[in-house]
Amino acid sequence: MIQERALPRLYTGAVKPLSEYNRELLVLINQYINSVGFRNNCSGTSRKELFLKYEKPAAAPLLRDLPLYIEHIPLLKVKPDYRVKIDGCSYSVPYNLIGEFVDADISGSTVKIYHKGILVASHPKAKANKKDVLNPDHMPENHRAVRDKRLKYQNVQDILDNAQPLSDVLCACCRVFTDRFGMSRKDFCIYLINLYKRKRYERELFDEALNRLMTEPVAKWNSYLLNDILDDIRLYQRNHYGDYERQSVLGFVETGSAFLRGKKAFDNNDKE
Secondary structure, three states: OHHHHHHHHOOOOOOOOHHHHHHHHHHHHHHHHHOOEOOOOOOOOEHHHHHHHHHHHHOOOOOOOOOOOEEEEEEEEOOOOOEEEEOOEEEEOOHHHOOOEEEEEEEOOEEEEEEOOEEEEEEEOOOOOOOEEOOHHHOOHHHHHHHHHHHHOOOHHHHHHHHOOOOHHHHHHHHHHHHHHOOOOHHHHHHHHHHHHHOHHHHHHHHHHHHHHOOOOHHHOOHHHHHHHHHHHHHHHHHOOOOOOOOOOEEEOOOOOEEEOOHHHHHHHHHO
């Protein structure tokens, strides 16, 4: 009856989520099966009325809840990012299962993932607009450390507050970059902050590299360009007994701000 009366009326033009098709199908079933007359060329009492009047009062109560519907998805390969793709969304599993095959059960609003019959992950089912479901406990320790660091920086002021104690030049660079891009490309500023923290003894060298970087258009700033500049400075150092040229010209960035490069060169010009 569903095939004859409901499915042909189901609109299938634009692709929609399965839940939306189910909702529309239930409306058609109620309209063209449950609510129309039973027998007598569809002019008699409806199935719904007959069920409520005779069958429901005579039905025996359920002794237990009906089992939930479970959708079983076998042989999902765990990707290098320790996730598996299910219905267009990614769900994490313990990172030591990278390259292994797992099975998934979807029941109600829960996704459970099994490896060799053992439950290894349980997640709330993702909504259509949420593509990635991650449990931090599934991450390697170094990945978790990077994630925790990124969570420290929730806004521009967090970035500037962390950059200022390390270097005035670093703070100025982060300020210009965030003025241009906001938090959409915060990873570059975080990379710089971590670079200064890891190699404190090279801060003067990093300051010089950032001074030179800030003579380039802000849209070109990235870690690759910075490392190229650092390589040039270090090459010059090797050929000049550890010394290097200081930036001594005014550089105008896209925000209209100007930066004076190199105090040492500035002092030398003063003497002349």
